[in-house]
Amino acid sequence: MSSHSNPTTASKSPLNVSVTATIAAPAEVVYALISDVTRMPEFSPENIRGEWLGSATGPAVGARFKGTNKLGSTTWSTKPVVTAAEPGRVFAFKVPGASGALWTYELAAHGDVTVVTESMVQTKVSSALIRWFQRRAGVTDRAANLRAAMTTTLERVAVAADRQTIAA
DSSP: EEEESSSSSSTTTTTEEEEEEEESSSSSHHHHHHHHHTTHHHHOSSSSEEOOOOOOOSSSOOOOOOEEEEEEEEEEEEOEEEEEEETTEEEEEEOTTTTTTTTEEEEEEEETTTEEEEEEOSSOOOOOOOHHHHTTTTTTTTHHHHHHHHHHHHHHHHHHHHHHHHOO
């Protein structure tokens, strides 16, 4: 896996973090796992619950979902909006709020192997309160923390994709 972030990774900076992984499964299988927000708690070390809102039952541009996350002893929920939903290619969502992040999963199919890049771009600095909660949880470098969590997420997606591909 490889990753990069902007040169300034202090929590008082905007964030631009990404991790790339090669997963031994077809892009459609990987996309189905990543875009199912109800399954994200299986993969993400920070997300503990995901549920579609309103009439949404799956990924579609404009669909909303509630994602609940936990960092240390702090738990919070957001209601992102799906901004891209192209099976086998890309899944993205925007978190609401002044410093709301754009999360994107880009998939590139190479036969039965998929290269996945998970990225998070936040162009405005998180509020002082959010940074305080992060420090309270022991996170002094949010970019490094996100990079580690993204790496874990994609490793867990790879395991699930492998199981699903074998079962098929």
